[in-house]
Amino acid sequence: MSTSFRLPSNAGYDTLEGAILRPVRINDEPCLLLELRTTGTYFSRDRSPAGKVVEDYAFRLPQVVVLRDRMEDLLDHLRHWQVTQEDFGVDLEPEGHEATCTMEVGMREGMHCGPYKPAFTLYYSSVKTRVEVTFVVDPSCLLEWAETMEQALELASTARRRPPISSR
Numbered sequence: 001m002s003t004s005f006r007l008p009s010n011a012g013y014d015t016l017e018g019a020i021l022r023p024v025r026i027n028d029e030p031c032l033l034l035e036l037r038t039t040g041t042y043f044s045r046d047r048s049p050a051g052k053v054v055e056d057y058a059f060r061l062p063q064v065v066v067l068r069d070r071m072e073d074l075l076d077h078l079r080h081w082q083v084t085q086e087d088f089g090v091d092l093e094p095e096g097h098e099a100t101c102t103m104e105v106g107m108r109e110g111m112h113c114g115p116y117k118p119a120f121t122l123y124y125s126s127v128k129t130r131v132e133v134t135f136v137v138d139p140s141c142l143l144e145w146a147e148t149m150e151q152a153l154e155l156a157s158t159a160r161r162r163p164p165i166s167s168r
Contacts, residue, residue: 003152007137007145010117013053014040014135016145020156023068026094030068032156036061038122038133059131061124064101066092071153074103078146081105082139085116099126105142112136 003020021033042056070092077088087106093099101124108119113136120141121134137145 002148003155005145005148005152007120008141009040009120009135010138010141011136013042013056014038014133016120016122016133018149018152020152023156024065026065026097029094031065031094032068032071034061034064034066036064036122036124040133040135057133059133061131064092064124065094065097065099066101067094071149075146075149075153077105078142078149081118081142082146085118087118100124105137108134 005018007016009015015038017037017039019035021035024031024033037058037060039058040056041053044050044052044054070090074090074092077090080086081088087104089102089104089106092101092103102122104121104123105118107113108121111119111134113119117136117138119134120137121132124131
């Protein structure tokens, strides 16, 4: 099992990848320190060579603090979506924290959304940075995200409960 999770786009050109780095406590609440990476590829805009897919964007957020229970809420929403296809959004950050992180799944104007093809949107904002990325997903993408996130959360919980290894 891995502490990493992954959300690919429906077309395969965009991806959100994350890793749970370690459990932390903020204002006495159980939180997780995440690293989030998102990348996108697209056809070369200058059309030379024609049809070649190249990196379109990439960014990394190396220190995203989220509430542990809100990550569990996100996982519950992902599972529920597989049955209902209801739009949802989850604010993941601790109250009073200097950064915000929200993840949404739902219909979005200006995107090629449709039945069973919602848009995923990540909003991240801090004092120095604002990021928004949106791409279209489908049930298999969201299922992969839910399964890999569940494994990551499970492993993070197991690691937290294990007694420290002492050196002799």
